Amino acid sequence: MEKNIKKYFPVFLLPTLLSFVTVFLIPFLMGIYLSFTKFTTVENAEWTGIDNYIKAFTQDENFINALWFTVKFTVVSVITVNFFAFCLALLLTKAIKGRAFFRTVFFMPNLIGGIVLGYIWNLLINAFLGILGLDITYSADYGFWGLVFLMNWQLIGYMMVIYIAGIQNIPEELNEAARIDGASSLSVLKNITIPMVMPSVTICLFLTLTNSFKLFDQNLALTGGAPGRETAMLALDIFNTFYGRAGWQGVGQAKAVVFFLIVAAIAFTQLKITARKEVEA
């Protein structure tokens, strides 16, 4: 039996390995290679060393601005989305009327595509700001909070569902034991509910963190980076560099590599930190 498994092992591995190599590994490595070259198509790449990286950080203030804007946006979004999602989950796991209805309603924005959502909110926010004779491109602050609002609107429902699942997984006896042990509602929340939903917190933090950091279509549709390039986040900035600036493809590629490293670093650290706080129920 074991011999047979060993014998046919390559046959079963090959399809997966092949597709992994061709559609992920090769493009990924090529992308890294191209970030060290000057190119317009893959064929005419010329090795330029770390020029592209130097350019990205020194000759392009948009990149640093986008990086900073993305970081701020991510921090605010992660906090607000998870806070509101958790509160809603707490509320909608209590015995209140119509909670199934509310759960559905809160989840629905997540089903709408990012571009569509961006345009809808662009119209709504501009209609509102129009009363004051302004629009969303008037200031980068408007764009920032507009994006935060949109992100919350879209992601809260999704994260809420994950938190609800986590909260419902807590054995009811634990809450009862805590009530008998004299814990106040706040103490139950702090000492029982939150520690017990740490697995959900891990997932939600990971999802919101990476989603916020990689945000593209909503950014494109809501502000398009305006005013100027002030509200362009990293993904949009890379897109603009790559497709919008002749001869800068290599720099766009270098930015993408930096972008990847940041996202990977964040995701790994975050998973490591929160995984330590998880407990088996």
Added chain:
Amino acid sequence: MASITMKNIKKTYEDNTTVIENLNLEIHDKEFVILVGPSGCGKSTTLRMIAGLEDITEGELYIGDRLVNGVSPKDRDIAMVFQSYALYPHMSVYKNMAFGLKNRRVPKKEIDKKVKAAAEMLDIESYLHRKPRALSGGQRQRVALGRAMVREPAVFLLDEPLSNLDAKLRTEMRSRISLLHKELQTTFVYVTHDQTEAMTMGDRIVVMKDGVIMQQDTPQMLYNHPQNMFVAGFIGTPPINFIDCVIRRKNDGFHAVFDRFDYLLPKRMYGSLSLYTDKEVVMGIRPDDIHAERYFLGKNGENAIELYVEIAEMTGAEYYLYATAADKKIVAKIPAGESVKSGSYMRLAVDTDKIHIFDKVSEKLICD
């Protein structure tokens, strides 16, 4: 330390199912009371109402002299041990035990003293820094007991605390809990569906069925003088034999008669039986009160009858005989010293002094 008084308690759930109709129960200070019954009989609901985890629909519940209907669980001065232990999985054993005291703002030093004292009493000192998942079932159960103990509550509520343990550990924990009750001198209310636990541990047993108390008494009284067929059938293993028979009045007194059996009943029963002459009743006789021993047969030869023993189960100290008489299964328990063979006829005699006679319709005891 406190008594518990339940007056006309009714419990109806939101979907309008009434699980307890009209419950009256008095539990004395320092008493060990066991609520026992089949699942769905309302015993757990009763316990949870005492704990304050379930609302009381109607009636009054007193802990001590205080009416506690609307009082929240934390202010009732009770502690509860759950079947699933309900230990906080993310806290160490020490923190699990200290949690209740911390919530009550007991000084740290005092918490430490109490937790360590309880841990010593329960032999869990060496696990204080472990998480519950690193403990065995029996150890977790002891932690759960310790968590209840440190609070020094007036009332201990235990909801099937031994059901998740294996048989050997259960026996050990049974005596440990009994000892704990003696040492703590506190009121214990203990819920179980296991009649062995009930019989071995309680000062008083409350047998419940469908939300109604069928009988409450000491273990001995429940076993020897069950007030109805339910209690008679619920208490005792193997269960009591119920045999439909007719009461006949003969020259020498009242007889219980069915098939080839004809037993002269003890004189003390005659007063109650006169109303039942020539009527059908149910005779209850415990397997322990059917004998095959020679000395008994010698003395009570007139009660002996040849029965076909289908199966003889050897349990060590005794045999369980599964015999048939007129298509009725009759179980007898006899000492292992007797010579017994499955699939053979055997002379068995009933100890007529131990017969219980029940009304066939109301299932209540007529006399015993």
